[in-house]
Amino acid sequence: MLKRRKIQSGSYRLAKRTTMKKNITKTESKTDYNRLSGMKDSEINYSDIPELDEAFFKNAKIVLPEPKAAVSIRLDRDVLNWFKSQGGGYQTKINAVLKTYVKAHVH
Numbered sequence: 001m002l003k004r005r006k007i008q009s010g011s012y013r014l015a016k017r018t019t020m021k022k023n024i025t026k027t028e029s030k031t032d033y034n035r036l037s038g039m040k041d042s043e044i045n046y047s048d049i050p051e052l053d054e055a056f057f058k059n060a061k062i063v064l065p066e067p068k069a070a071v072s073i074r075l076d077r078d079v080l081n082w083f084k085s086q087g088g089g090y091q092t093k094i095n096a097v098l099k100t101y102v103k104a105h106v107h
Contacts, residue, residue, distance in 0.1 A: 068095070 075094075083090040 080090075083094055086093060
């Protein structure tokens with residue numbers, strides 16, 4: 001459930017849920033977590049990961065995604081039901097379909 005929280009400007013925004021849903025993945029992980037938890041840092045192979053030094057962090061910038069706009073949209077019931085039947089996040093999926101359409105038609 002989303003809760004409203006007051007921010008300093010006096011306006012309100014929706015706070016994100018802090019608990020995760022159970023069983024959100026469809027496939028079981030093949031990671032051997034027991035083996036990993038028993039490993040020492042010195043046993044981990046980092047050869048395919050570049051080291052991040054001070055120069056990297058000196059120039060690093062945090063890029064946040066643009067906030068989404070809340071809109072009201074009328075959809076055919078069968079379209080909405082199909083997206084809902086695909087599981088959670090149906091609004092995000094509708095947005096992704098529309099975004100792909102826009103990218104395909106922008107010249």
